[in-house]
Amino acid sequence: MTSNTYLPGANYILPRNEKEFERLNFQHKYLTKAACDGRLVFDKSIKFAEKCSVLDSGTGTGIWAIDLANGMSDSVEIHASDISGDNFVPNPPSNVHFTLASVTSLPAEWSNKFDFVNQRLLVAALLASEWPKALAEIYRVVKPGGAIQLMEADFRFPTPETPVQVQVRDLLWKSFESLGLDMTISGNLPTMLKDAGFVDIVDEIRRAPLGKTWGEIGMQGTISVAGGLRNACGSMMKAGVVGSNEDYESLIDRLEEEWDVHGHNYLCHVVCARKPS
Ligand SMILES: C[S@@+](CC[C@H](N)C(=O)[O-])C[C@H]1O[C@@H](n2cnc3c(N)ncnc32)[C@H](O)[C@@H]1O
Numbered sequence: 001m002t003s004n005t006y007l008p009g010a011n012y013i014l015p016r017n018e019k020e021f022e023r024l025n026f027q028h029k030y031l032t033k034a035a036c037d038g039r040l041v042f043d044k045s046i047k048f049a050e051k052c053s054v055l056d057s058g059t060g061t062g063i064w065a066i067d068l069a070n071g072m073s074d075s076v077e078i079h080a081s082d083i084s085g086d087n088f089v090p091n092p093p094s095n096v097h098f099t100l101a102s103v104t105s106l107p108a109e110w111s112n113k114f115d116f117v118n119q120r121l122l123v124a125a126l127l128a129s130e131w132p133k134a135l136a137e138i139y140r141v142v143k144p145g146g147a148i149q150l151m152e153a154d155f156r157f158p159t160p161e162t163p164v165q166v167q168v169r170d171l172l173w174k175s176f177e178s179l180g181l182d183m184t185i186s187g188n189l190p191t192m193l194k195d196a197g198f199v200d201i202v203d204e205i206r207r208a209p210l211g212k213t214w215g216e217i218g219m220q221g222t223i224s225v226a227g228g229l230r231n232a233c234g235s236m237m238k239a240g241v242v243g244s245n246e247d248y249e250s251l252i253d254r255l256e257e258e259w260d261v262h263g264h265n266y267l268c269h270v271v272c273a274r275k276p277s
Contacts, residue, residue, distance in 0.1 A: 008102035009083035011179040012125040013235035016086035020231050021061055024087065027224035028063040031120070034208040034217055035151060035268040040068050041116070042204065043272045046147055048076050052115040055141060056080045057103045058122045061087045062096065069093040079114075081106065083125075103134040110141040117142055120151040124232070128182035135196040145277035148198070152186035153208070154267040162262055164254045168229065171251075175232075175239035186269040198273035206268045211256075213263030225266070226256050 014020055036042050048054065050073055056065040059080035066089060069078050074095045081099040082088070088098050101107055103119065103126070117138050126134055138148060155172055158165050176183040190203045210221040229252050236242040258264065 008104050011127060011181060013232045015231055016084055021087050023227040024060045025063045030220040030224045035206040035270055042149055042270045048072055050075045053077045053113055055114045055117045057117060057119040058082055062089045062092055064118060065096050066092050069096050103137055104130050106137045106141050112143050114142050115146045117148045123152050123185050127180040131185060135192055139196045139275060142275040144275055147274050150189055150271045152269050154186040156183060158264055158266045160262055162258045164258045165264060168255050171241045174241045175236050178239040189271045193273045199276050201273040204270045207265040208268045210264040211259030222256055222259055226252055
C-alpha cells in the first residue's frame with residue numbers, strides 16, 4: 001500500500017482467524033458482565049418494540065447481534081455490519097442479517113432506519129481521521145429519536161502502574177501512533193458525539209478487572225485482553241515496536257503474572273446517546 005492509498009480497515013491490529021473468532025466470542029461474555037452489568041443494552045429505559053430495527057456496527061463475529069436476537073421476538077430486524085465477513089458466525093438466526101460495509105460508508109438506503117445502533121471496540125480499527133466520519137454515518141442511519149451505544153476501552157490508565165504493565169501500555173501507545181489509530185478515542189467520544197448532533201449523552205466509565213486476584217471475572221479478563229495482545233503480535237511487529245515473536249510472548253507472560261499478583265484493571269467507556277426527534 002502506498003502512503004496515499006486509503007483502505008478502510010487496513011490498519012486494524014487484530015487478525016481474522018479461528019483463534020481470534022473464539023477470543024471475540026469469549027470476550028463478549030466478559031465485557032457484557034464486567035462493563036454492562038450483564039446487559040447487552042446498558043440503558044435500562046430502552047425497550048425494543050415488535051418490528052423495530054437494530055444495527056451492530058463493526059460486529060466482528062456477530063456475537064452481540066446473535067445474543068440480542070436470542071433474547072427477543074424474531075420480528076425485530078437485526079443488522080450486523082463489518083468491513084470483513086471473515087469472522088461472521090455461519091448460519092445466524094433468520095432475523096440477523098450480515099452486511100459488508102465500513103462504518104465510514106454505510107449503505108445509502110439505511111438513512112434514518114435504525115431504532116438502536118451498537119458499536120463496540122473499534123479503537124484498534126479506525127484511524128483517528130475516520131472517527132468523525134464514522135460517527136456522522138451512525139448519526140445518519142439512526143431514526144430521529146433513536147438511540148446508540150458505543151463501548152470503547154481505554155488502555156491509557158491501567159491501575160496499578162506496575163513495570164510490565166507500563167511497558168506494554170507504552171508499546172501499545174507507540175504502535176497506535178505508528179498505525180494512525182487513536183488510543184484516546186474513548187475519552188473523546190462524548191464531545192465528538194455532541195459535535196455529530198447527538199443529545200442526551202451519558203458516559204458511563206467502568207473498571208474492567210484483570211488477573212486471578214479478582215476471581216472468575218478477572219481470569220476471564222486475562223483470557224480476553226492478554227489473548228488480544230498476543231493476537232496483535234503481527235501488527236506490533238509491523239509497527240516496529242516489537243523485536244520478535246518470542247520476546248513479545250514472554251513480555252505478555254510477565255504481564256499476566258503481574259495481573260495475577262496485583263489485580264489490575266483498565267477503563268471501559270459505555271457511551272449512550274440519542275438522535276433528536
Ligand atoms: C475488536 S473487533 C470488535 C468486534 C465486535 N464489535 C465485538 O465487540 O465483539 C473490531 C471489528 O471492527 C471491524 N472493522 C475494522 N475496521 C472497520 C470499519 N472501517 N468499518 C467496520 N468495521 C470495521 C473489524 O473487522 C473487527 O471485526
